[in-house]
Amino acid sequence: MLASEGPRVTVEGFDGPLELLLELVEEKKLDILTVRLGDLADAYLARVRGLAALPADEVASFLALASRLVLLKARSLLPALEPLAPEDEGESEEELRARLMEYAVVRERAASLGQRLRSGERAFHREGGTPVDLPPRGGEVGALAAAWTRVLALAARQRQEDMVAPGERYSVEERTAEIETIVTERGAVAFSELLGPAPTLGWAVVTFIALLDLYRRVVVDLEQSGLFADILIRRRERGGALADR
Amino acid sequence: MRSQTASAVEAVLFVAEKPVSRGELAKIVGATPRQVEAALAELAEAYAGSGLRLAHDGDDWQLVTSPEQATAVAAYLGVDRLRVSPASLETLAVIAYRQPVTRAEVEAIRGVNCDQTIYTLMQRRLIEERGRREAPGRPILYGTTWEFLECFGLASLDELPRALTPEGAITGPSAP
């Protein structure tokens, strides 16, 4: 089906014999409806003469039309030729004219399509926009607000019941950030306070490592008045950047 | 202010990634096909002079940007202008106005071999196969695509530019 995938060879810019013929009609400002096509034979042949160097099958179609035009011309000059078996000669002048007119319409349409293309006034659709794994829809903002209220109520109650050490899940990084915030706000804090009333082993370790990290980064000073006394964590004058609100 | 049906149709066409048929729209928004038709007409009117446009290919509908805003959209998407050779444009013109049409029919009209141009147009998804003609050899039929409508800024095939040349019996109607 796709026999000729290479670039098409065109004859001096003409894509086919019909195009060349139409070009001559337009060039000579003739009317397709009334022009005697045979009269164009000489001009057509003159153009075709330059085609010798082109592939045979390309030239052949131009020559086939040229021969038709020469015959039409001969017939108009010698009306006596008319009785020659018309069926063998392929299309009549009227048929050729009809084809040419149809082709003229196609060319005109192609030109207006080309015009549209050049104007760049094209449309665009939405490409995707909806991912394959569709996010949920139809959430109720009221339920969300209610959940927020509930959380706030729970958090308030928790605060009233005295803050319990919030479990062992804290990472050292988060604990460090937390202690840094406290120290920034209050200047100093006791180690016992950081541990809370009933610290788990994990909580104590995380808190202690966090303190060591802060000390290493020269964010805090550690003071201890005596053996086994409470450690006081005091903020250094030039502490690290503290973005926490 | 739109009717409820028009708003629903609008929202569905907005999220749709491909054209939606009128029947499908009716089922989704819970309306009759006739109500959907009225809603589509309402939307088409509402989009006049806006940045959006309602396009359709037969009974399939899609929301697209209006061609007047192509510059801004192309700038945003970084899209290059489509280039089509004059030869390909001729083949495309025959297919657009005569679809569905076989390669042989295109070649008869253009008077040249159209293998290459049809291949190029297929590659650019401006045309597509539309089944086969029930005739000896069952030749492939070609028609234009949604991309064709988009690239040429046509809301539908009805907007194909009319030729100025009197057509007469030579140029058949563009049967669907």
Place this chain on the structure above:
Amino acid sequence: MRSQTASAVEAVLFVAEKPVSRGELAKIVGATPRQVEAALAELAEAYAGSGLRLAHDGDDWQLVTSPEQATAVAAYLGVDRLRVSPASLETLAVIAYRQPVTRAEVEAIRGVNCDQTIYTLMQRRLIEERGRREAPGRPILYGTTWEFLECFGLASLDELPRALTPEGAITGPSAP
């Protein structure tokens, strides 16, 4: 009939797959940020009662379907309504109202481990990472997404209900 700038902005937002900032819009449509602002206001007004809506997150703008048409859109997309556990909803509420927020902060407020719920919400793309807090350990910050706004039919975060009646806490389903 829209102004040219409004139509251009509309067309660009239509094809955009992600929110577009006002500055970017201005550059693309060749207008000043102030003109774009006027165009956005014009569009927001034009969409009243339509199937579309102009949503924004800060200075980033996006065209979305209007919440009133959620049923039709869901019917087309074949998507279930939001189904998250009360626990996930609470975590989502904390993140929505307190964003950007770290996991530790969410856990401090809720008083429970939130690993799983944060994972679920991330998977459903209701929340996303929003950089890191400039603090030791540089913990990840979370915030809500565009999908969140769409899911809850909010044009922006400003629309989150503020007035919380005490009844709200009582009538809601109990936390796990």
